[in-house]
Amino acid sequence: MGRSTSRHGRLRWLAQPLSGVLAPGTFLPLQCRKGISYPAASSRMSRSVFIVIPAYNEAGAIREVVSGLRQTYDRVIVVDDGSSDATSEEAREAGASVVRHMMNRGQGAALQTGIEYSLLRGAEVIVTFDADGQHRVEDVGALLGALEREDADIAVGSRFLGIGSDVPFPRGLLLRLAVVVMRFTSRVRLTDAHNGLRAIRRSAAQRIHLTLDGMAHASEIVDQIHINGLRVVEVPVVIRYSAYSRKKGQSGFAAFRIMFDYLLRRWLR
């Protein structure tokens, strides 16, 4: 299965600094297995799986999300990003461990906190999961299965591979555009670079360090996949666009601010 993933070091990147920009055919050979659905991982693995859920004012949805996950996974970590509502209480009552930011620092910051906390508690695999109920629990199993089977460092969900997510048209267009931008900036070939559902192995999580507090962390993760030469596999997942998740989600215009954050970070690095 070695062909479906690839590892490339930093020297390789230095050797072809512009090729990705000049000739689209010469992107680094990172391929994804499209349209294959993965069965769930073995139970052996799920003991040290930590589900990290960044949540900001999600009291209305978090209980259902946590209890849904708790039926399969023991370790559910909710990072309450300084919510002013009862997010922490709801999450705790549903059986999650809560890590609480005393001030709102943004989703990227909350994710990084959740990752560091899970690593300290000995996580072998860290799954990031959105708090608004847009992800399905069964897709976590598919991610873990893919991680194990493909011997990848990170598995990311894609709403554009095969199985049907009912992506609203403008959002779909925007996400596709983002994928194209990411191809040029990171040379990582993904079909859905901005999916909140990911599974990361411990060794990879230790090398990922999100510095962008806001929403640009999705692009930052893709960058760090590339910089660290992590093997990535994409897994088809379903995103449920409910009225709630749309209301809580990012507006399309935010994309420009997010891109500015991200590009500035790249230039300053």
Place this chain on the structure above:
Amino acid sequence: MTLFQWIVIPLLLLVMIATGVAVTRSLLARGWGLAWMMLWAAASIAVAFPTVLGFLANALGIGRGTDLLLYASILVMFVGFFLMYLRYRRVTEQLTAIIRHIAISEALSEREGGSASLSEKGSFESERPGPAIR
């Protein structure tokens, strides 16, 4: 000298003294102190000898001295904004690090029944080096 010059030049001299004091008390880095000094000095010269500005403007191909002043101040302003923004980003990153540290420490000590102290847990940041800088 005009009244304007009588008012502004002593004021600029005072500011220059203040800048010098700030540097000696190390409230201001020497390099930045020098930069500010040069700005004040340039402003003093421009006020004392307004024709200098016009001469400079002509040399640069700009019609009037006031236009030169306008362009220069806008440029300096935007550079200033940018530097401030970078500083702001750094401060927010530091703030996030503090809040993360507190959040993780609290969550861990909650789990262990409050037995672990903050300093014992304090090393978690240093155990995780950031990504390699290319």
